[in-house]
Amino acid sequence: MSxxxxxxxxxxxxxxxxxxxxxxxxQMIEYGTQVVGGVTPGKGGQKFExxxxxxxxxxxxxxxxxxxxxxxxxxxxxxxxxxxxxxxxRIPFIVCITEGVPVLDMTRVxxxxxxxxxxxxxxxxxxxxxxxxxxxxxxxxxxxxxxxIGLVSRSGTLTYEVVYQMTRAKMGQTTCVGIGGxxxxxxxxxxxxxxxxxxxxxxxxxxxxxxxxxxxxxxxKFVKEKMTxxxxxxxxxxxxxxxxxxxxxxxIISGSAGTAAEKMQAxxxxxxxxxxxxxxxxxxxxxxxx
Amino acid sequence: xxxxxxxxKEIFRKHGIPIPPGEIAITAEEAESxxxxxxxxVVVKAQVHAGGRxxxxxxxxxxxxxxxxKVARDILKLKIKDLPVQxxxxxxxxxxxxxxxxxxxxxxxxxxxxxxxxxxxxxDIEEVAAKTPDKILRHAVDPRYGLQxxxxxQLGFFLYKDxxxxxxxxxxxxxxxxxxxASGASLAEINxxxxxxxxxxxxxxAKMVVDDNELDxxxxxAALRDExxxxxxxxxxxxxxxxxxxxxxxxxxxxxxAGLAMATMDLVKYYGGEPANFLDIGGSSNPEKxxxxxxxxxxxxxxxxxxxxxxxxxxxTDDVANGIVTAIKENPLKVPLVIRLTGTNEEIALKILTENxxxxxxxxxxxxxxxxxxxxGSKVA
Numbered sequence: 001m002s003x004x005x006x007x008x009x010x011x012x013x014x015x016x017x018x019x020x021x022x023x024x025x026x027q028m029i030e031y032g033t034q035v036v037g038g039v040t041p042g043k044g045g046q047k048f049e050x051x052x053x054x055x056x057x058x059x060x061x062x063x064x065x066x067x068x069x070x071x072x073x074x075x076x077x078x079x080x081x082x083x084x085x086x087x088x089x090r091i092p093f094i095v096c097i098t099e100g101v102p103v104l105d106m107t108r109v110x111x112x113x114x115x116x117x118x119x120x121x122x123x124x125x126x127x128x129x130x131x132x133x134x135x136x137x138x139x140x141x142x143x144x145x146x147x148x149i150g151l152v153s154r155s156g157t158l159t160y161e162v163v164y165q166m167t168r169a170k171m172g173q174t175t176c177v178g179i180g181g182x183x184x185x186x187x188x189x190x191x192x193x194x195x196x197x198x199x200x201x202x203x204x205x206x207x208x209x210x211x212x213x214x215x216x217x218x219x220x221k222f223v224k225e226k227m228t229x230x231x232x233x234x235x236x237x238x239x240x241x242x243x244x245x246x247x248x249x250x251x252i253i254s255g256s257a258g259t260a261a262e263k264m265q266a267x268x269x270x271x272x273x274x275x276x277x278x279x280x281x282x283x284x285x286x287x288x289x290x
Numbered sequence: 291x292x293x294x295x296x297x298x299k300e301i302f303r304k305h306g307i308p309i310p311p312g313e314i315a316i317t318a319e320e321a322e323s324x325x326x327x328x329x330x331x332v333v334v335k336a337q338v339h340a341g342g343r344x345x346x347x348x349x350x351x352x353x354x355x356x357x358x359x360k361v362a363r364d365i366l367k368l369k370i371k372d373l374p375v376q377x378x379x380x381x382x383x384x385x386x387x388x389x390x391x392x393x394x395x396x397x398x399x400x401x402x403x404x405x406x407x408x409x410x411x412x413x414d415i416e417e418v419a420a421k422t423p424d425k426i427l428r429h430a431v432d433p434r435y436g437l438q439x440x441x442x443x444q445l446g447f448f449l450y451k452d453x454x455x456x457x458x459x460x461x462x463x464x465x466x467x468x469x470x471x472a473s474g475a476s477l478a479e480i481n482x483x484x485x486x487x488x489x490x491x492x493x494x495x496a497k498m499v500v501d502d503n504e505l506d507x508x509x510x511x512a513a514l515r516d517e518x519x520x521x522x523x524x525x526x527x528x529x530x531x532x533x534x535x536x537x538x539x540x541x542x543x544x545x546x547x548a549g550l551a552m553a554t555m556d557l558v559k560y561y562g563g564e565p566a567n568f569l570d571i572g573g574s575s576n577p578e579k580x581x582x583x584x585x586x587x588x589x590x591x592x593x594x595x596x597x598x599x600x601x602x603x604x605x606x607t608d609d610v611a612n613g614i615v616t617a618i619k620e621n622p623l624k625v626p627l628v629i630r631l632t633g634t635n636e637e638i639a640l641k642i643l644t645e646n647x648x649x650x651x652x653x654x655x656x657x658x659x660x661x662x663x664x665x666x667g668s669k670v671a
Contacts, residue, residue, distance in 0.1 A: 002433070013548070018644070020604075057442075076503060076506075077507060079505065098653055100502075100503045101503060102474060102501055102503040102504045102507075103396050103476055103501050103503065104396070104403070104433070104471065104474060104501065104504070105400070106397065107401060107402050107403060107433040108433045108434065109400075110401045111432075111433070138408070138603060139603070140602075140603050140633060141632065143633075153549075154549065155548070156547045156549060156550075156551025156603065157545075157546055157547030157549060157550040157552065157601045157603060157605075158547060158549030158550040158552075158553050159549070160550075160601045160603055161550055161553070161601055161654065164632070181549070182400045183396055183398045183476075184396070184398065201383055210549055210552065211552070213398045214399070215398065221317070234553075235550040236549045236550075236552035236553040236556065237556070238552075238556040238559070239552075239555045239556050239558075239559045239565060240552055240605060241535070241537060241557070241570070248341075248391070248393065248415050248416050248419075248479065248481065249393035249394070249395035249406060249477050249479055250395060250413065250477070252393070252406055252416060252419040252426060253395055253397050253399075253404060253406065253428075258558075269376075270333065276399065276560065277556075277557060278553055278557075279654075279656070279657065
């Protein structure tokens with residue numbers, strides 16, 4: 001078992017002929033993900049790596065392949081359109097890897113995708129992997145191993161670091177999800193925690209946060225109120241200096257400075273084990289699962 | 291990207307928001323002659339990318355042109371949050387009856403642009419928000435429709451009982467929303483929004499932060515960047531496509547990815563050291579980036595040891611290794627170097643380093659401990 005993607009996931013790659021899209025499409029195919037089609041306007045009818053059919057539009061690709069998920073590697077100025085095109089084609093699960101999507105674009109995309117009933121992961125995220133079943137995005141497959149732990153993170157390479165240390169300690173994963181660090185993203189910590197709570201095979205969850213915003217604090221409350229499985233966490237940015245903040249609106253809107261100390265305190269108060277170093281996640285998990 | 295008050299005011303004016311005139315001076319003498327041209331009392335305001343200007347002595351009243359020269363001279367000598375003041379805005383002092391606050395920001399929680407207005411504006415607005423939250427009214431804007439007239443009026447009536455003033459405020463808020471969207475902003479703020487004794491509603495201050503991701507499609511806004519008011523090393527890093535923030539410690543850090551970079555800094559501190567910087571070389575690597583990163587870090591005389599922490603995913607560790615070798619050949623290091631790398635093409639990277647007389651570690655904690663020991667001169671634990 002796993003969350004969001006598994007061996008039955010039939011994946012499209014939007015931007016499959018681009019530099020990043022083609023590189024990662026190959027990696028995903030090698031990992032065993034079912035890549036059923038690609039989309040690049042103007043290259044419809046061609047084949048990627050002589051096997052994967054390419055289409056001009058997402059709607060056509062869905063009709064021909066029965067895809068139920070898509071991953072987006074298009075340049076930032078076109079990413080909003082690509083996400084909406086995928087939602088319009090009723091793809092239930094949309095992952096956007098693209099970094100640098102303007103946040104005002106995302107205010108429109110978020111509403112659009114939700115109204116069409118799709119789930120969006122990202123933008124500016126590494127995607128997700130259910131080890132041994134399916135990899136969607138850019139998380140290196142070889143650092144993961146199947147097992148009972150769910151992982152959700154706002155970061156990219158820090159996720160790899162923690163997964164790597166877990167795998168070295170023989171603690172495998174059901175699914176590792178990178179939700180991305182942008183101010184507006186489609187899937188948040190709570191969405192993933194909820195899914196891990198429901199997933200029969202997941203027995204414990206790791207949550208990796210960063211400074212900024214209040215998502216981690218909200219997630220910690222959710223853990224206390226709604227979860228039966230143990231959750232441990234790490235927050236990056238304990239030594240980050242206070243910024244030369246402009247204006248007051250940021251502090252007024254959230255009533256919080258979003259510091260690591262605040263978040264770690266919220267973890268502690270709500271029964272989420274707090275790792276001081278990334279490596280401590282492993283010990284906390286061992287203790288929590290005993 | 292932050293823009294200056296005078297630049298934000300220019301944008302607001304273009305959208306019709308009533309703002310008193312003002313001119314920029316870079317010397318005390320210029321400030322004096324601007325004050326003379328206005329006559330009467332003026333305000334001299336530091337133009338710097340930092341909050342808390344007033345409290346830092348960066349905003350002063352001057353009753354005469356001579357006084358304007360004197361306060362401008364003092365303000366131009368100031369450093370506010372480490373940033374030197376290089377420009378002042380000179381503007382006629384307004385008669386103020388009341389001070390309100392109006393701001394708009396992209397809100398993570400509601401995933402929309404949210405207006406916040408308060409009749410209790412001024413420099414203590416954050417305290418107002420914390421202690422008397424009922425004095426703040428929020429309104430999330432549906433991006434498909436923008437700020438409608440009736441919505442703007444609800445906000446206007448929250449600010450002012452007088453219908454004329456409420457209408458004037460509503461108009462300003464719609465203009466502020468238009469300026470916000472057209473500039474690709476993530477924050478726009480008027481604090482204070484004042485009423486004059488004759489009942490006019492005008493904006494006395496302006497702040498705007500632009501979403502960096504918008505700059506490619508908004509060249510006019512991108513042109514507002516004032517590099518002279520930024521840290522030199524931060525400008526160099528941006529030009530090299532690196533994210534860099536200078537800090538006060540002595541362990542220089544080169545990392546791929548912001549989360550891992552922060553975690554590395556945290557670990558430096560955990561083992562008793564102090565990071566000299568935050569530096570993220572980003573996802574797709576090339577050797578050139580590493581060369582630039584090393585150049586920027588070694589230009590800081592405080593750095594006593596350099597730590598690379600690279601977890602190869604998209605980043606190929608052999609690219610990083612090649613960059614390190616090239617950089618050192620061009621410019622031999624005067625401080626010790628600790629390299630931790632693992633992930634994509636790790637075997638090739640190790641071979642490149644060994645052939646060039648360098649070595650690398652694979653464990654993050656061990657590498658950080660070693661770098662801290664080298665920087666502080668203590669023994670490696």
